[in-house]
Amino acid sequence: MRIGDFRASYAHDEALLATPVQRSWMIGFVLLVLVFPWIGGSYLTYLACLTGIHLIAAMGLNIVTGYAGQISLGHAAFMGVGCYTVAALARMEIPFYLALPVGGLISALVGIVVGIPSLRIKGLYLAVATLAAQFILIFVFREWDSVTGGVRGVNVPPAQLGTWIFNTEGEIYYVIMACAFILLLGARNLFRTYIGRSFIAIRDKDISAEVLGIDLFRGKLLAFALGSFYAGVAGGLMGYFYRAITPEHFTLTLSVFYLAAIIVGGLGTVLGAILGAAFMVLVPEALRGVVSLVTVWAPNAMALLSPVREMVFGALIIGFLIFEPHGLVEMWRRVRRFFHLWPFKT
Amino acid sequence: MDWISFIEFSLIGLFSGGLLALVALGFVLVYKGTRAINFAMGEFMMLGAYLVYTGHTWMGLPLWLAVLLGLLGISLIALGVERLVLRPLAGQPVVSVLMVTIGLGALMHGAVDAIWGGRNLEMPQILPRKPLLWGDILIPGPIFWSFWVALAVIAALSLYFRFSRTGIAMRAAASDPITAYALGIDVRRTQQLTWVFAGCVGAVAGTIVASISSLSPALSATALGVLAVVILGGLDSVLGVIIAGLVVGWLESIAVGYFGGKARDLVPYLVVLAILMIRPYGLLGTRDIERL
Amino acid sequence: MSAAPLLSVDDVHLRFGGIRALGGVSLAVAAGQITAVIGPNGAGKTSLFNAISGFYRPQQGRLVFEGRDISQVKPNVRAAMGLARTFQNVALFRGMTVLDNIKLGGHNRMRASVLQAMGYWGKSSREEMALREEIERDVIDFLEIDHIRNQSVASLPYGLQKRVELARALAMRPKVLMLDEPVAGMNREETEDMARFILDLQEERGMTILLIEHDMGMVMDISNHVAVLNFGQLIASGSPQEVRSHPDVIEAYLGAREGRAVNASQGR
Numbered sequence: 001m002r003i004g005d006f007r008a009s010y011a012h013d014e015a016l017l018a019t020p021v022q023r024s025w026m027i028g029f030v031l032l033v034l035v036f037p038w039i040g041g042s043y044l045t046y047l048a049c050l051t052g053i054h055l056i057a058a059m060g061l062n063i064v065t066g067y068a069g070q071i072s073l074g075h076a077a078f079m080g081v082g083c084y085t086v087a088a089l090a091r092m093e094i095p096f097y098l099a100l101p102v103g104g105l106i107s108a109l110v111g112i113v114v115g116i117p118s119l120r121i122k123g124l125y126l127a128v129a130t131l132a133a134q135f136i137l138i139f140v141f142r143e144w145d146s147v148t149g150g151v152r153g154v155n156v157p158p159a160q161l162g163t164w165i166f167n168t169e170g171e172i173y174y175v176i177m178a179c180a181f182i183l184l185l186g187a188r189n190l191f192r193t194y195i196g197r198s199f200i201a202i203r204d205k206d207i208s209a210e211v212l213g214i215d216l217f218r219g220k221l222l223a224f225a226l227g228s229f230y231a232g233v234a235g236g237l238m239g240y241f242y243r244a245i246t247p248e249h250f251t252l253t254l255s256v257f258y259l260a261a262i263i264v265g266g267l268g269t270v271l272g273a274i275l276g277a278a279f280m281v282l283v284p285e286a287l288r289g290v291v292s293l294v295t296v297w298a299p300n301a302m303a304l305l306s307p308v309r310e311m312v313f314g315a316l317i318i319g320f321l322i323f324e325p326h327g328l329v330e331m332w333r334r335v336r337r338f339f340h341l342w343p344f345k346t
Numbered sequence: 347m348d349w350i351s352f353i354e355f356s357l358i359g360l361f362s363g364g365l366l367a368l369v370a371l372g373f374v375l376v377y378k379g380t381r382a383i384n385f386a387m388g389e390f391m392m393l394g395a396y397l398v399y400t401g402h403t404w405m406g407l408p409l410w411l412a413v414l415l416g417l418l419g420i421s422l423i424a425l426g427v428e429r430l431v432l433r434p435l436a437g438q439p440v441v442s443v444l445m446v447t448i449g450l451g452a453l454m455h456g457a458v459d460a461i462w463g464g465r466n467l468e469m470p471q472i473l474p475r476k477p478l479l480w481g482d483i484l485i486p487g488p489i490f491w492s493f494w495v496a497l498a499v500i501a502a503l504s505l506y507f508r509f510s511r512t513g514i515a516m517r518a519a520a521s522d523p524i525t526a527y528a529l530g531i532d533v534r535r536t537q538q539l540t541w542v543f544a545g546c547v548g549a550v551a552g553t554i555v556a557s558i559s560s561l562s563p564a565l566s567a568t569a570l571g572v573l574a575v576v577i578l579g580g581l582d583s584v585l586g587v588i589i590a591g592l593v594v595g596w597l598e599s600i601a602v603g604y605f606g607g608k609a610r611d612l613v614p615y616l617v618v619l620a621i622l623m624i625r626p627y628g629l630l631g632t633r634d635i636e637r638l
Numbered sequence: 639m640s641a642a643p644l645l646s647v648d649d650v651h652l653r654f655g656g657i658r659a660l661g662g663v664s665l666a667v668a669a670g671q672i673t674a675v676i677g678p679n680g681a682g683k684t685s686l687f688n689a690i691s692g693f694y695r696p697q698q699g700r701l702v703f704e705g706r707d708i709s710q711v712k713p714n715v716r717a718a719m720g721l722a723r724t725f726q727n728v729a730l731f732r733g734m735t736v737l738d739n740i741k742l743g744g745h746n747r748m749r750a751s752v753l754q755a756m757g758y759w760g761k762s763s764r765e766e767m768a769l770r771e772e773i774e775r776d777v778i779d780f781l782e783i784d785h786i787r788n789q790s791v792a793s794l795p796y797g798l799q800k801r802v803e804l805a806r807a808l809a810m811r812p813k814v815l816m817l818d819e820p821v822a823g824m825n826r827e828e829t830e831d832m833a834r835f836i837l838d839l840q841e842e843r844g845m846t847i848l849l850i851e852h853d854m855g856m857v858m859d860i861s862n863h864v865a866v867l868n869f870g871q872l873i874a875s876g877s878p879q880e881v882r883s884h885p886d887v888i889e890a891y892l893g894a895r896e897g898r899a900v901n902a903s904q905g906r
Binding site (some may be wrong): 212 | 692693699713714715716718722723725729730731732734735738741742743744745746748750752755756757758762767769770771774803810858
């Protein structure tokens with residue numbers, strides 16, 4: 001029980017930012033995000049953009065796997081669907097605030113098509129089905145030249161709003177952050193309502209969920225569609241960001257990386273998606289730094305960057321699943337609890 | 347496609363199916379023993395092949411010794427994996443074990459890529475290269491002989507599980523660990539053995555696949571195509587995966603015949619989705635009954 | 639009892655391979671009454687509940703609820719019709735708080751769309767608030783669990799977990815409440831509390847209750863009607879007094895030899 005935390009109404013109890021402390025932190029954080037491009041410089045802004053994109057994708061996977069308990073190994077492929085859709089729409093000069101949602105919707109539709117056969121059966125089979133979807137979609141990306149540009153890929157025109165063109169990192173940063181904010185808030189709200197709760201129920205004990213009247217299949221399908229929608233939007237933003245994309249951007253490796261991100265961050269929490277996305281961006285950067293240091297002694301070390309990165313992600317998945325299955329979020333909560341109670345022990 | 351080509355492709359497909367069935371057996375072993383799908387199976391295959399390659403080409407060992415070294419190495423790694431990675435996750439939901447094997451696969455794949463590099467290497471010749479000529483039909487030698495090797499290994503394992511004490515103990519522990527414990531069977535030991543067997547099966551299969559095509563880290567991806575065989579045959583049925591291996595091998599070959607080489611990448615995954623829609627537990631798999 | 643039963647089980651046969659779980663069981667549950675199903679372990683009591691819930695499909699027989707044949711209806715639809723149940727092994731959602739678990743009972747009444755939920759505006763926030771108020775008033779106050787409402791369910795002692803499960807079932811506004819061993823593993827005080835809650839539900843809210851229980855004292859005290867199962871068959875049915883002294887019931891519980899001895903000594 002926190003001292004001074006006095007809730008006088010149910011509405012207050014249910015609110016997202018219930019205490020003045022929480023509200024001030026949130027305001028401070030929003031201000032930081034707003035001014036970041038000016039104080040951070042172009043490289044950090046680049047990293048922040050990547051983090052924002054990964055954040056949206058990770059949140060989508062978290063909805064499917066973390067909250068609803070359905071393993072998806074095809075998340076990167078759904079990003080690709082969204083990306084190619086947005087690329088096509090952007091070439092038709094459709095503004096981003098229409099292109100992105102449509103990209104998300106097309107992704108969601110593909111997700112539903114994949115989900116319908118696979119969600120009727122339990123966990124292992126869904127993992128295999130999403131794996132199959134991942135490979136089939138990559139095949140489509142590589143072969144459907146007219147739409148996806150095949151193996152060479154496509155160029156994506158920059159996002160635009162009327163006459164304003166979002167060309168630089170600093171500019172696309174705001175688009176990405178706005179989308180991230182809206183989608184994260186949407187996810188957080190979702191889990192305050194009956195829809196989000198039903199996802200968690202399906203994950204924890206689906207028999208109980210059925211007995212309470214929840215339609216398991218529809219619930220899983222909805223979670224899957226939502227996750228794919230988020231992936232699609234993230235993919236579209238990736239298109240606007242990288243400006244040139246190929247099918248190799250959306251391989252199984254990326255799907256596995258997202259799985260690692262939400263396991264490391266914390267399954268089933270919004271903060272976990274944020275921490276996981278930050279991890280996904282910071283760890284490769286740190287690795288790159290370490291490897292460039294090592295090239296002083298071993299000039300060929302740079303070639304090892306990609307395999308070492310894969311090893312590190314694999315090791316992180318294993319390590320966190322064994323030692324900290326609730327992820328960084330749990331570690332963060334332990335630190336907070338310690339400071340709440342300090343100087344008392346319990 | 348004319349009649350002769352059809353038969354040729356069909357035969358090649360059926361013979362290739364033997365190898366698919368062998369890899370599928372590796373999946374089935376782990377599933378029957380531990381209720382988890384081992385997504386790192388492809389990486390065991392890849393690593394086994396690389397160990398044999400290292401033994402023969404780098405260390406100059408005779409082929410049979412290199413193969414033995416490969417099997418030994420994979421067994422040690424499998425034991426290590428069971429002890430360090432899977433044992434700590436003992437009571438966890440199956441989904442966690444699944445994700446851990448995914449992480450394990452990534453770790454092994456990255457390690458192989460880092461140690462041996464990503465380029466294609468030439469595997470020593472394990473199986474006779476001489477093609478078989480039956481009239482107008484040409485069967486590549488390695489594919490023909492791989493079928494018999496696979497069959498031999500599957501038969502040996504089946505006999506072992508049927509008739510040897512350890513084999514029966516492993517089946518008992520897989521079916522009901524608690525009762526097995528009560529009867530004095532060391533369930534931990536059987537689980538270790540399960541992983542060792544699966545690893546060795548993978549190593550043999552990987553070595554053969556590498557000698558047919560080429561050796562590179564991309565070898566691990568071939569195991570994912572085998573998932574179609576596993577799903578079609580039923581996750582826990584040895585006979586099912588044998589039949590399914592032949593069916594999928596045949597389908598792949600016919601698809602390549604009609605549509606070209608790229609079809610090989612696509613067919614297994616289409617098969618998976620199709621099976622999941624029609625008959626998710628496969629030809630001979632047992633339906634999961636959950637106790638309420 | 640002249641009114642039609644609210645829920646009736648008609649000659650239900652349930653087999654699993656060679657095992658016969660239920661062999662022609664018929665049961666009538668009258669509205670507003672507490673009906674208990676008792677019997678030795680393995681008699682088929684939980685199988686009966688699972689058949690009523692919809693998890694098992696009987697090979698033969700019908701289930702009729704409010705005059706409708708529900709034998710082919712899916713479990714979640716039966717729940718929406720008003721059949722609530724609790725489980726023998728507590729089946730709460732361990733990843734959620736007590737309050738969230740109970741709110742799930744109201745799932746079927748909620749109507750907001752995904753978009754409204756993600757914005758938490760309009761219909762969504764209104765119906766969530768209304769649900770919260772209804773649960774606080776009708777369930778949490780009644781079952782005296784307000785002090786733990788924000789605690790994670792996994793950290794609760796067993797007795798409170800069972801109470802939360804009852805709360806969740808109540809949040810469904812059920813017409814029939816099926817309780818599978820509601821006081822299993824509870825001490826005397828907890829059992830009396832639970833018995834009091836169940837009786838209050840019947841008396842104050844006119845709820846129809848069907849319960850499986852081994853605690854004979856509680857069963858005899860609160861039930862209006864008792865049905866006894868043994869080896870998948872119904873061997874006795876009637877008021878608690880009738881069933882208590884029924885010779886077949888005594889034999890079923892005590893075994894054939896002992897039972898006959900007891901029956902003989904009491905002149906049956």
